[in-house]
Amino acid sequence: MHCIWIVRPAPGRPKPATPPRGAAPKARGGARRCWPVSAHSKAVNEHQGGLFDFDDSHAASTQEPALVRAEPWSIKERLTAEKSALGFYLSGHLFEEYAPEVRRFAKKCIADLVDSREPQLLAGIVSDLRVVSGARGRTAIFRLDDGSEYIESVAAEELYDANRERLREDELVILQGKVQNDRFSGGLRLQVHAVWDLATARARFGRYLSVAVNGKPPPVADVVRTWPPRVQATPQGETRHGLPVRLHLRRERAEGTIDLGDQARFWPSDEALARWRTLAHEGRAVVVYEG
Numbered sequence: 309m310h311c312i313w314i315v316r317p318a319p320g321r322p323k324p325a326t327p328p329r330g331a332a333p334k335a336r337g338g339a340r341r342c343w344p345v346s347a348h349s350k351a352v353n354e355h356q357g358g359l360f361d362f363d364d365s366h367a368a369s370t371q372e373p374a375l376v377r378a379e380p381w382s383i384k385e386r387l388t389a390e391k392s393a394l395g396f397y398l399s400g401h402l403f404e405e406y407a408p409e410v411r412r413f414a415k416k417c418i419a420d421l422v423d424s425r426e427p428q429l430l431a432g433i434v435s436d437l438r439v440v441s442g443a444r445g446r447t448a449i450f451r452l453d454d455g456s457e458y459i460e461s462v463a464a465e466e467l468y469d470a471n472r473e474r475l476r477e478d479e480l481v482i483l484q485g486k487v488q489n490d491r492f493s494g495g496l497r498l499q500v501h502a503v504w505d506l507a508t509a510r511a512r513f514g515r516y517l518s519v520a521v522n523g524k525p526p527p528v529a530d531v532v533r534t535w536p537p538r539v540q541a542t543p544q545g546e547t548r549h550g551l552p553v554r555l556h557l558r559r560e561r562a563e564g565t566i567d568l569g570d571q572a573r574f575w576p577s578d579e580a581l582a583r584w585r586t587l588a589h590e591g592r593a594v595v596v597y598e599g
Contacts, residue, residue, distance in 0.1 A: 386399065387401075413509070414429050428484065435453055448467075513598065517584060518596050519556065554567050
């Protein structure tokens with residue numbers, strides 16, 4: 309039964325509203341009394357509900373909306389969102405995105421470096437980049453950080469100007485240079501001699517792209533046309549920089565590899581590799597490095 313509770317107010321306060329006509333009288337002494345709701349009132353309020361209750365729609369409290377299917381965020385996407393929201397990386401290090409591939413050719417960690425006359429090949433994330441002017445011109449000074457440790461790195465003006473697009477905050481770079489003792493900080497410093505981004509490092513240190521196929525051959529010409537190799541003029545003639553492709557075929561009783569030659573050389577950007585993975589059998593398209 310639907311009821312309305314009527315409570316006697318404290319002394320000095322206004323009297324309660326008059327009960328509906330036909331309702332039972334109020335109990336003496338201000339006791340609570342249950343007033344039956346008329347059929348008319350029940351009919352008027354029958355279709356009332358909460359502000360966000362709309363039968364079986366997504367707004368109803370009894371039904372949750374269906375989730376949209378989406379690819380999981382990469383490490384870089386997650387960390388970039390964290391820095392955008394919090395001002396710093398919370399759950400990891402940006403180098404984790406690239407470490408599985410980069411460690412196949414830039415194998416030395418910054419934490420393991422010592423003073424050496426031999427050129428070192430290092431990889432890491434750029435941070436705290438600044439350009440200072442001195443007697444020998446401008447110099448770019450930045451930290452190279454691979455998660456194990458960071459090293460202060462120095463690039464001369466000419467080298468920095470040629471690699472402005474690569475030497476940017478929070479970007480991966482592969483550097484070659486000499487590690488020396490820094491008499492000012494007491495630590496180590498890297499004098500940078502060469503700079504590569506990941507695509508250029510793939511073309512420089514990779515042997516070939518191994519693509520698994522099991523059926524019709526992939527549209528190699530379309531990929532090469534979309535991501536052609538980069539041509540550099542030298543005194544000896546033009547040089548094509550890119551990564552060659554080898555198709556790896558496997559059948560029930562045999563398997564083999566086909567080298568597609570220099571005409572299948574392409575520029576190994578992230579987008580190009582993503583395209584090769586969609587064409588490869590079970591997504592197996594991997595850059596093969598020395599060693």
